[in-house]
Amino acid sequence: MEFSFSREQEDLRSSVKDFLSRRSGSEARNTILKSGYAFDRELWKTMAQQLGLQGLAVPEAADGSGAGFIETSIVLEELGRDSYAGPYFSTIAASWVLEHGDDAASERLRSLAEGSRIFTLAIADEGGTWSRPGHSTRAFEVGDEHRLTGRKVNVTDADTADEFIVIASLPQGPAWFSVAADAEGVTVNVRESLDITRPIGHLEFHDVKATLVVGPQDAAAVLAEVNDKAAAGLAAEMVGGAQAALDQSVRWSLERTQFGRPIGSFQAIKHMCADALVEVETARLLTEYAAWAIEEKAPDASVAASMAKQAASDxxxxxxxxxxxxxxxxxxxxxxxxxxxxxxxKASSTLYGTPQGHRARIADLLAV
Structure with a gap:
């Protein structure tokens, strides 16, 4: 198979890169370094209304662009290159669940696409993982509505989200629900995160009103899809970050001098840059293939997603x-x-599976 990006996809990459260089970039990173994380809602709205980034993969029926996962991975790579501090990944991940919902979910997708509401996924219970959430968060039917009680951990952008998309256990099996962040009975506990550009929090639900998004008959399949897309999407974001770190290394090695010559002329520095380049390019190829495999629903999409995530982490x-x-x-x-x-x-390596966990998953999927 020969793969190359279309002109439209390359134009998308250029537009995002140019926008971020003008509106985010080093100035935003310096602000984070000096003052800590502060979410820029005006930038968020501009991303939605001028570039349409939040609605990129939202179906056209919900006022999105209806683009594919390849376009999403392009945007994530550029955001990773820029070290963008905002809930883009979290919101896009929530859209992967909402697109399987009913008309009410479509309205949520519309608000997501226009940048008026921010979403994030709440998957893992205490002691659970993203692929095996656990069963301690439970939902119950009370009359014509659902009520939800439990605790979710390691929720990305928990303090920024307007709405949580939560997987919880009904008596018939797991299901996906939407819970407003300001609903009575919701407590958000933000924890200090190693990655200061992506806050992590824990959620507590005490008899909270919840809206069913995906029922037990489809919830497990949606979770599997989310995990594959999240792994591949994070891989794209990490490839962008890895390339930015490598570029910074090369620039410094050409500017910094020791003993009257640039440090980049020393063999040890050359080897460090060359080793990183090999890893980055390998991860890039695997990530691009994973994005294609997911978009085309290829049989090896799950394997490709895990291969991309572990390679990008490394x-x-x-x-x-x-x-x-x-x-x-x-x-x-x-x-x-x-x-x-x-x-x-370090932080992204642990989100939606560690490198070791994905290597074990690859072995299981290939029956090695």
Whole structure:
């Protein structure tokens, strides 16, 4: 198979890259370094209304563009390259559940596409994982409505979201529900995250009103789809971050001099950059294939998603770690953006499965 991006897809990449260079970029990273994470809602609305990024993969029937997963991965890669601090991944991940819902879910997709509401997924119970959430969060039918009680952990952008898309157990099996963040009985506990560009929180639900989005008959299949797309999407984001860390390393190695010559001329530095380049390009190829496989519903889409996630995790950790080493003492200071890449690499590696977990999943899927 020969794969290449279309002109429209390349134009999308250029538009996103140009927009981020003008509206986000180093200035936003410096603000985070000095003042901590602060979500820019005006930038969020501009992304939705001028570029249509939130509605990129939303069906046209819900006022989206109806684009595919390849386009989504392109945007995520550019956002990762920019170290964008905002709930784009979280909201897009929620749309993968909402697109399986009814007319009420379509209205939520419309608000998502126009940038007026922010969503995130709440999957793992205490002791659970993204692929095996657990059964301690329970939902019950009370008259004509559902009530939900339980606790969800490691929820991305929990304090930014207007609405949570929650998987919980009904007596008939797991199902997906929508819960308003300001509903009575919802408690959001934000925890200090290693990645200061992506807050993580825990949620507590105490007899909270919930709206059914996907019933027990389809919930498990939707969860499997979400996990594949999340792994591949995060891989794209991490490839962008890894490339940015590598680019920063190369720029510094050409600017910084020791003993009257650029440090990039030293063999040890050359090897560090070359090793990172090999890992980044390998991860990029696997990530692009995973995006294609998911969009085409290829039989090996799940394997491809896990291969991309573990390779991107390894590449990002290597590129970000080498970046700090190449910068030397200045790279270890909190004032330098090198540690933002390192923090994001470590944190993103654990989201929706660690590299070790995905390698084990690959072995299981291939029956090795």
């Amino acid at each position: 590449a990002f950790n290597l590129a970000a770690g080498n970046n700090i080493q190449i910068h030397g003492g200045i790279g270890f200071t909190w004032e330098h953006s090198a540690h933002l890449y390192f923090r994001r690499a």
